[in-house]
Amino acid sequence: MEITARLLAVASFVREGAYLCDVGTDHAYLPIYLAENGRIRACLASDIHEGPCESARVHIAENGFADMIEVKRADGLAGFVPREKTDIVIAGMGGALICEILEKAEGIKSADVRLILQPMRNVPDLRAYLYANGFDIRDEKLAREDERIYEIICAEYSGEKRSVSELSLLLGEKNIANKTRDRALFSAFCEKQAAALRKKIAGMRTGGADTGAEEALLEELRMQSAE
Ligand SMILES: C[S@@+](CC[C@H](N)C(=O)[O-])C[C@H]1O[C@@H](n2cnc3c(N)ncnc32)[C@H](O)[C@@H]1O
Structure with a gap:
């Protein structure tokens, strides 16, 4: 499975041996890529629509991972209970929808859970939501595909609520700190x-x-x- 720079950056934040939940999986390229590379223990790939769930099932079966990646139709994280070392990916959706999904989720305020988020818009609002709700942004990455630049956020719960400057919300503190990675x-x-x-x-x-x-x-x- 070949994946593009955006999903590669998302994948890079998934911990070795984690249990993955890929919310809004669509084609399931990300979990298939991670399973193929031996990076995850198991995965729940979910989507709100039946069409993407069906497409995910087909791709997963074609690649021989039906026993490792379960597909479920669900709205956000409804009904999902994180296990130990759970990485939750929400990629390719608007920042407001990601906040809504996190707000309704249960069990994600745990040191065992990592959130890997790739919002398509309203990124400063998502950063503000994370800081205001006790999530610490551990790292961030930028990924370029053609003319588009994507922002990928890796966050974990610390319980410490923070407010940061407008500049930090706009650019991301970690992107600023690591700007020399790719100036x-x-x-x-x-x-x-x-x-x-x-x-x-x-x-x-x-x-x-x-x-x-x-x-x-x-x-x-x-x-x-x-x-
Ligand atoms: C643009 S695709 C992104 C696919 C993949 N995550 C990626 O980044 O390449 C967005 C997917 O999110 C799904 N989606 C939208 N709202 C959702 C929700 N509330 N819960 C779960 N999935 C949702 C859509 O059906 C669609 O398949």
Whole structure:
């Protein structure tokens, strides 16, 4: 099973020998890849829709992992009980939906559980939700596919609630700390965020709103990128 840079970055955060729950599995490429590479003990691959569940079952059977990867139709983490060393992946969904799924989940506030999240939008809101609910962001990665840059968050429950700066919510503290891992990618990521912020500022100016805070954030972004 070949997987792309985005799913490879997600996979890199899955612990060796973990029990995996892949929420919104769709084609089940991620669990198949991890099973094929001997990285997981077993997996529950779930999806809210029957079509993706069927597609997952077909791919899993074709690859010979039907005894290791169970497919279940479910809304988010409904009915799921984490075991010891459980890694929960929620990838390819909006940040607001990921927050909703986490909010309704049971048993995830445990040191045994790791959350690996790849939101498609509203990433700062997801970071804020994690910090406000006692989850510590242990690491983050950026992955580029064609022109798109994806953000992958690895979090675990610590019980310590935090509030962090707007810049940290926008870029991710770990992405900032590790910017030298791939400076070109980090600069492109800053530029993408700056472009969105400039657009927001232009809209606010048209409406006559005060843009002071946004302009200060834009300057912080410029400095992060240049440093
Ligand atoms: C864009 S696909 C992402 C597939 C895969 N996780 C990936 O990252 O490549 C999103 C999947 O999430 C499923 N989904 C959407 N809302 C869901 C929910 N509340 N619970 C479980 N699955 C959901 C959709 O049916 C779809 O198959």
